[in-house]
Amino acid sequence: MKYMLIMNTPRDGYAQYMKWPRKLLEANAVFMQAFTKKLKEAGELVAAEGLGSPDQAKLVRAGQDGKPITDGVFPESKEFLAGYWIVDVEGEERALRIAAEASTAPGQSVTRSDGSTIDHLWIEVRQVMGSHEDVE
Amino acid sequence: MKASLEQIEPLLRDLAPRALATLMRRCDDFAAAEDAVQEALIAASAQWTREGLPDAPCAWLVRVAQRRLTDHVRSEIARRRREATVAAEGSFAATACAGEEEVGRDPDEALVLLFMCCHPALSTTSAIALTLRAVGGLTTAEIARAFLVPESTIGQRISRAKQSIKASGIPFRMPDAGARSERLSSVLHVLYLIFNEGYTTSSGSALHRTDLSNEAIRLARQVQALLPQNGEVAGLLALMLLTDARRAARTGPHGELIPLDEQDRNRWDREAIAEGLALASHALSLGSVGEYQLLAAIAAVHDEATRVEDTDWPQIRALYDMLLRLTDNPMVALNHAIATAMVEGPAAGLALIETLRDDERLRHSHRLDAVRAHLLERSGEREMAAALYRQAASKTTSIPERNYLLMKAEG
Numbered sequence: 230m231k232y233m234l235i236m237n238t239p240r241d242g243y244a245q246y247m248k249w250p251r252k253l254l255e256a257n258a259v260f261m262q263a264f265t266k267k268l269k270e271a272g273e274l275v276a277a278e279g280l281g282s283p284d285q286a287k288l289v290r291a292g293q294d295g296k297p298i299t300d301g302v303f304p305e306s307k308e309f310l311a312g313y314w315i316v317d318v319e320g321e322e323r324a325l326r327i328a329a330e331a332s333t334a335p336g337q338s339v340t341r342s343d344g345s346t347i348d349h350l351w352i353e354v355r356q357v358m359g360s361h362e363d364v365e
Numbered sequence: 366m367k368a369s370l371e372q373i374e375p376l377l378r379d380l381a382p383r384a385l386a387t388l389m390r391r392c393d394d395f396a397a398a399e400d401a402v403q404e405a406l407i408a409a410s411a412q413w414t415r416e417g418l419p420d421a422p423c424a425w426l427v428r429v430a431q432r433r434l435t436d437h438v439r440s441e442i443a444r445r446r447r448e449a450t451v452a453a454e455g456s457f458a459a460t461a462c463a464g465e466e467e468v469g470r471d472p473d474e475a476l477v478l479l480f481m482c483c484h485p486a487l488s489t490t491s492a493i494a495l496t497l498r499a500v501g502g503l504t505t506a507e508i509a510r511a512f513l514v515p516e517s518t519i520g521q522r523i524s525r526a527k528q529s530i531k532a533s534g535i536p537f538r539m540p541d542a543g544a545r546s547e548r549l550s551s552v553l554h555v556l557y558l559i560f561n562e563g564y565t566t567s568s569g570s571a572l573h574r575t576d577l578s579n580e581a582i583r584l585a586r587q588v589q590a591l592l593p594q595n596g597e598v599a600g601l602l603a604l605m606l607l608t609d610a611r612r613a614a615r616t617g618p619h620g621e622l623i624p625l626d627e628q629d630r631n632r633w634d635r636e637a638i639a640e641g642l643a644l645a646s647h648a649l650s651l652g653s654v655g656e657y658q659l660l661a662a663i664a665a666v667h668d669e670a671t672r673v674e675d676t677d678w679p680q681i682r683a684l685y686d687m688l689l690r691l692t693d694n695p696m697v698a699l700n701h702a703i704a705t706a707m708v709e710g711p712a713a714g715l716a717l718i719e720t721l722r723d724d725e726r727l728r729h730s731h732r733l734d735a736v737r738a739h740l741l742e743r744s745g746e747r748e749m750a751a752a753l754y755r756q757a758a759s760k761t762t763s764i765p766e767r768n769y770l771l772m773k774a775e776g
Contacts, residue, residue, distance in 0.1 A: 230762075272491070272522030275514050317514050319490060356762050 231275060231317045231357035232324035234331055236350055238311040243282040249337055256335040264331060268316060273327070279312035311350075315357065328352040368418050370410065376422060377406050378583075381502030384426040386474030388434060389537045395481065396527035397437050398430070399499050405430035406502065475500070476591050477539055479584075482526075483552040486533045491526035492555050493562075494519050501580050511577050512562070552588065553601050553657065556581050560605050564612065578609055589644075599648035600658030606641035607664035610634040622769040626673045638668045659688045678707035695724045699736055711740040731760035735770060747776065 238246075249257070261279075268274040286309075288300040314331065318324050332349040381402060388398040405426050419425040482496040497503045497511075505523065509516040540548045563577030585602040592598045614628040645661040663684045670676040685701035698721055706714025718737055727733045738753035754774035758767045 269517060270521055270525075272494075272518050272520075272525055274518055317490075317512070317518065319488060358762050358764050358767070 230320060230324075231315060231359070232321070233355050233357055234314045234316065234324070234328045235353040235355065236311045236313065236331065237308040237353065238350065240283075240307055240309065242309070242311065243284070245337065253335060253337060260334045264334070265314070268314065268327065273316045273318050273323075275315040275317050277312070277314040280310055283309040321354075321356070324354050328354045367415065368413050370414060373410055373413050373418070376418075377409055377426075378502035380423050380426055381406055382475050382478050382500045383423055384430055385499060386478055387423075387427050388430055389474070389478075391431075392434060392438075393537065394438075395530055395537065396524070397434055397441075399527065401430040401433040401437065402426070403498065403504070404433045407504070473539060473591070475587060477537060479552050479588065480540055480548050481530060481535055481537060483555040484530065484533070484535055484548070485551050486535065487526050487529050489555065489558060491522050491529065492551075493559055494522040495526040496555055496584070497559065497580065498523055501584060503580070549592075549595070550597070553597060556585050556588070557601060557605075557657075559584075560609075564608060578605070578612075581605060582609065594651060596648045596651035596653060597655040597657045599644050599651065600655060600661045603641045603644035603648055603661035604657055604664055606637045606644065607661060607668050610637035610641060610668060616765070620765055622765045624769075625667060630671055630673075633668065641665065641668065654687065656688065656691055659684050659691070663688075676707075678704055682708050695721055695727050696730075696732065698724075699727070699732060703736060703740075706740050706743070711743040714740045715744070729760065731757040731766070731770070734760065738770075738773065742773075750774075751776065 265274065265277050268277070283306075289297050292298040314327070316324060316327055318327070329352075332352045334350075336350070384405065385399060385402045388402060389395065392398050408429055409422075409426055413419070413422075479496065479500055482499050483492045487495065494508055497508050498505065503511075505520050506516050509519040512519065539545070560578050560581035563579070563581065582602070582605050585598070585605055589595075589598050589602045610633050611625070611628060613634070614630065614632040615623055615625075617623055641661070642665050645658070645665045648658045648661060663681055666677050666681050666684070682701065682704035685697065685704050688697050689701055699718070702714045702717035702721070705717055715737065718733070718740070721727055721733060724733075734753045734757035738750045738757060741753065742750035751774045754770050758770035758774065761767050761770065
C-alpha cells in the first residue's frame with residue numbers, strides 16, 4: 230500500500246529555516262539524507278521531494294485564450310507543502326512509524342503565525358489512491 | 366539464425382528456475398546463485414536475439430551463470446582473504462566450483478525454490494518480489510513496472526529477502542512432511558496476492574498488471590503439475606481461472622467497474638471457465654476441503670450461470686456457510702450475508718450484517734457500507750442507501766471503485 234507522508238510548514242517556516250545556524254542546517258541535511266537512504270534500502274521508498282520556498286510559487290489558471298494567467302503567492306494560506314515522501318509499505322501501521330521518525334528531523338522550533346511554537350513538525354499521512362480494489 | 370524476443374522470453378522465464386535449481390545443487394549461496402542466473406538471463410536475451418538459440422538453452426544458461434558465480438566466488442574469496450577470515454572458505458569454493466554435471470530437470474527443485482522464496486520469515490512484499498524474479502524469471506525492472514515503484518526499490522526488496530533467507534539459515538531442500546502443508550499455504554498465499562494485484566486493476570497501467578495475473582496463473586499451473594493430488598493447489602488454480610475468465614467483462618471502455626450482476630456474460634472466456642470448472646470439481650473430489658477449493662466452487666457457480674437470474678444462490682450460500690466454518694474473515698461473513706439476501710431477501714442479509722458492524726477489522730473498509738447500501742437500496746430505502754454509498758466512496762482507496770459508488774449514490 231502506498232502512502233504519502235506530507236511535511237507542511239507554517240507560513241514563516243521557510244524564512245526561519247534560512248536563518249538556522251549552520252550546525253542545525255547540517256544536522257537536518259544529514260538526517261534527511263540518512264532517513265531517505267534507509268527507506269530506499271528497506272525497499273519502501275517510491276519517491277521523495279522537497280519543495281522550493283513558497284515565495285517563489287505562482288498561482289496559475291487558464292485565461293480565456295487558454296494561456297496561463299499567473300498570480301503571486303496565496304496570501305491567505307497559513308501552511309505550505311514543504312516536501313513529501315511516498316512509501317510503499319505493508320500497511321498503515323508501518324507508514325505511521327515512518328512518519329513519526331520523519332517528524333524527529335533536527336530543526337528549530339517553529340513559530341506559528343498565532344505565536345505558538347512546535348518542536349516537531351506534524352507529518353500528514355495520506356493513502357495514495359490506486360486503480361485497483363481491495364482483495365475480493 | 367536470429368531469434369525474436371517473443372520466442373526467447375517465454376523460454377527464458379521457463380528455464381530461469383531450472384537453471385537456478387541446478388546451480389543451487391552446487392553452491393549453497395542462494396543470493397549469489399540467483400544474481401548469477403539473472404545476469405545469465407540478460408546475457409541470453411542479448412546473445413540469442415543476435416545469434417539464435419543455442420542447441421541446449423538450459424545448459425547454456427547454467428554454464429554462463431556458473432561462470433558468473435565462479436567469478437563472484439573468486440572475488441569473495443579474495444575479499445575474505447583480505448579480511449583474514451578464512452573459516453569455511455574451503456568448502457565454499459569446493460561446492461561452488463563443482464564440475465559441469467548434467468543439467469537437472471528434477472521437478473521437485475522448482476517446488477523447493479518456491480518454498481524458499483515464499484518462506485514465512487520473509488515479508489509478503491519481499492516474498493512476492495523474490496518469487497517473481499527467481500521463479501518467474503522476471504527482471505527487476507519488469508517487477509518494478511508492474512508494482513509502479515522504482516526499480517531500485519524492488520532491487521532492495523529482493524536483496525533484503527535474500528538476506529533474510531541467509532540469516533534464518535533456510536536450507537535449500539524440501540521442508541519436512543510436518544511443515545510442508547504450512548509452507549505450501551504460504552506459497553499459495555503469495556501466488557494469490559500476485560494474481561489479485563493484477564486482476565483487481567481496471568485502468569492506468571492495467572496492461573502490465575494484467576501480466577501479473579497471467580504470471581500467477583502460470584506459476585500456479587507449475588505447482589499444480591508438481592502436486593496434482595493436492596486439493597488446495599487445484600482449488601487456487603481453478604479460482605484464478607474462473608475469476609480471470611470474467612476479466613474482459615468487468616471493466617467498461619473508460620476503465621469503469623462493472624459489477625458481476627451487470628456484466629455481459631458473452632464476454633466471459635468460456636475456455637478458461639471450462640478448464641476452471643473441471644479443475645474445481647477435481648479439487649473437491651480430493652477430499653479435505655480448504656478455502657481455495659470453496660472459493661473456486663463459488664466462482665464456478667457464478668460462472669455456470671449464463672444469465673444473472675440463473676445464479677444458484679442457495680448453492681452459493683451453502684458454500685459460504687462451509688467457508689465460514691473454516692475462517693473468521695469478516696469479508697467472507699459479508700459475502701455470506703449477500704448470498705443470504707439473494708435467497709431470503711434484503712432484510713435477512715441486513716440482519717446478518719448488523720452483527721458485523723462492530724467488527725474492528727471492517728471499521729475502515731468501504732465494503733461494509735457498500736453492501737449495506739446495496740441491500741437498503743433493494744429494500745426501497747433510497748436515501749439511506751445513497752448516504753451509505755457516499756460513505757463507502759469516501760473510504761475506498763480505489764479510484765474506479767469510488768467512481769462506481771458515487772454513481773450508485775446518484776441512483
